[in-house]
Amino acid sequence: MDIEERIANNLGKTFKMAAEEMKREISGIKQMYLVLMVQHERVIHVKAFRNFDLATYYADSLVMDQRGVTNEMPDWEDGDYRNVFTAPNGISIMIEPCDEPEQIDSRFQAHKYGVNIK
Structure with missing residues (x-):
């Protein structure tokens, strides 16, 4: 296994552990979305997933x-930054649980960027 594969595996474990921790914290919520906010060169892309595995796969890709990755805080004004990961090339990813699609709009102003529920 070369260095790139090891790094990719470690990133996968990082996102997977964060998602699993969230699942434990929010186990009482019936419908859950995992929101990924991706920032690169001041452009923010927002995607919301009902499936945690699909969300972590998307983040890994x-x-x-x-x-x-580092835990540098990107330039987002709102939100909880405990699950923010920033890669050296400037891509920042925040993973955040939401139990209502409307929260995605209100908490992340996702209507500006287009939210895709997967």
């Missing part, structure tokens, strides 16, 4: 070829 965005930073698969990066050489590690």
Whole structure:
């Protein structure tokens, strides 16, 4: 296994652990969305997923070829930053649970960027 594969595996574990932790915290909520906010060069893309595995796979694919992540806070004005990961090339990903699609709009102003519920 080369260095890129090891980094990709570690990133996958990072996102997977964060998602699993959220699942434990919010186990009482019936319908759950995992919201990924991706910032790169001041452009924010928002995607919301009903499926945690699909969300973590999507997050992994965005930073698969990066050489590690840090917990630097991006330029988002609102939100909880405990689950923010920033890759060295400037891509930032925030994963955040929401139990109502309307919260995605109100909490992240996602209507400006287009939310795709997967």
